[in-house]
Amino acid sequence: MDRPRIVCRPKKLFLRSQNWRRAFERRNSVLMKTNKGEQKKIALERIKILFKEADIIFDENKTLANSYIKKARKLAMRVNLRLPRVLKRKFCKHCYSYFKSGSYRVRTKNGKVVYYCFACKKYTRIPFIRERLIKKLKKR
Numbered sequence: 001m002d003r004p005r006i007v008c009r010p011k012k013l014f015l016r017s018q019n020w021r022r023a024f025e026r027r028n029s030v031l032m033k034t035n036k037g038e039q040k041k042i043a044l045e046r047i048k049i050l051f052k053e054a055d056i057i058f059d060e061n062k063t064l065a066n067s068y069i070k071k072a073r074k075l076a077m078r079v080n081l082r083l084p085r086v087l088k089r090k091f092c093k094h095c096y097s098y099f100k101s102g103s104y105r106v107r108t109k110n111g112k113v114v115y116y117c118f119a120c121k122k123y124t125r126i127p128f129i130r131e132r133l134i135k136k137l138k139k140r
């Protein structure tokens with residue numbers, strides 16, 4: 001009844017080395033991309049493509065479209081890129097569901113544009129300060 005207890009050990013060690021390797025590769029890939037402006041440009045291009053694809057496929061497969069949106073936003077966050085205003089208002093930041101007719105509602109309230117997501121039933125509020133400022137300047 002003397003079972004060797006070492007049996008599970010190599011597996012653990014292997015896993016640890018895999019994790020280490022993954023971390024190393026990630027760091028290396030970040031270092032290799034030194035040109036940040038170029039990186040952001042490429043990322044924006046890919047994000048636009050992802051949004052376009054999501055728009056096309058939304059009617060057939062909502063989950064796939066939403067996964068595209070999630071990918072696009074994660075990509076933007078990774079390269080520290082601000083999503084353009086137009087794209088920012090096209091999805092729910094809580095559950096990443098794409099905003100197309102029938103999946104959301106828009107209202108204005110107290111100087112904010114309020115987006116209501118039907119999928120997760122949460123609100124996204126975006127103030128329209130800039131529009132108000134322009135109005136004020138025109139009045140003067």
Ligand SMILES: [Zn+2]
Binds near residue numbers: 092120121
């Ligand atoms: Zn949502």
